[in-house]
């Protein structure tokens with residue numbers, strides 16, 4: 001029986017992935033096809049199916065988290081959320097997301113544009129590559145996706161319909177635990193070198209820090225400002241010198257705008273920590289540029305497309321964007337700590353072979369993260385944010 005007709009979930013293999021694209025007539029009938037599983041993420045399978053002339057990607061969710069196994073069951077609904085978010089965001093930033101060709105909820109698959117001509121930005125950045133358009137493009141991606149899905153741009157009924165359609169409790173719970181909770185407590189799944197034990201205990205015993213982190217978590221739990229990507233790290237971005245494409249929005253949900261902004265900042269900060277001299281300056285400038293671009297495009301949209309009467313009140317835009325910035329700084333702090341001592345690290349730090357250099361970099365991430373969470377109220381501008389980064393990472 002044809003795979004799609006079965007209407008039941010079954011994990012694909014390289015063979016059945018080929019059978020599926022044939023059933024869907026995505027390639028000419030006699031095309032010679034090859035398939036390879038290329039997924040390197042924590043959660044899903046990704047197959048690349050290619051003929052001599054053409055190729056597509058099939059991403060399939062598993063009923064559990066791939067990185068842990070069947071002991072961590074995870075909803076298949078995330079595949080639909082991811083495909084729907086790609087399509088929704090694609091309405092506003094078609095140049096910055098892959099095209100979605102087909103989806104199937106029973107199989108939990110999305111068939112999309114193959115972006116293999118690009119490189120995952122984290123990999124390229126670690127190799128020292130320079131992406132002259134990355135900051136500008138991500139600034140635009142953030143401003144457009146977040147403004148257009150917010151109450152500033154939508155009728156309240158449509159906004160609430162979307163918020164309900166993108167309800168994503170299981171994936172949000174991963175972020176609530178892994179980013180905003182577990183690193184601040186002695187939890188089994190935390191993951192760090194024994195040499196960091198005293199640094200980690202300092203965090204666990206720091207009540208003021210925990211209260212500040214709890215407030216940032218509270219914002220993530222309650223503030224349905226816009227349809228977020230929800231996992232906007234440099235491993236979720238394909239780039240070249242010219243192009244930028246954002247993939248993997250399976251954590252999408254209605255949350256605080258500063259979460260997406262802060263996550264992207266944080267993963268640039270990891271590069272600031274590991275680079276030196278001019279190479280480091282490039283990333284510092286990109287942090288500045290992404291914020292300037294986000295601020296200016298969001299402001300233009302606010303003025304030209306704002307539907308809420310308060311968007312016409314002088315001064316409110318600046319107040320709202322200051323709130324987004326404050327939220328983002330808190331998220332940077334939590335993400336720096338989480339990717340250093342929690343579950344699911346980043347190669348930027350873990351890939352440093354010399355252990356003394358690696359530990360120094362991790363300590364910088366922890367002390368900068370702590371400082372940002374505690375002092376975010378005093379960091380009001382992008383320049384002050386950059387000065388703080390430089391203070392802790394010199």
Ligand SMILES: Nc1ncnc2c1ncn2[C@@H]1O[C@H](COP(=O)(O)OP(=O)(O)O)[C@@H](O)[C@H]1O
Nearest residue numbers: 039040041042043044046057113114115116248
């Ligand atoms: N559209 C695509 N084109 C080419 N490769 C892709 C595409 N989507 C994903 N991949 C590859 O699969 C990997 C994992 O994809 P990702 O969506 O991040 O999965 P996960 O949700 O498991 O993290 C990416 O790092 C990339 O190498």
Ligand SMILES: CSC[C@H]1O[C@H](OP(=O)(O)O)[C@H](O)[C@@H]1O
Nearest residue numbers: 041042043065067178231235344
């Ligand atoms: C066990 S999930 C941890 C981590 O995995 C996700 O990453 P990705 O899907 O990009 O590999 C996300 O960042 C989660 O926090």
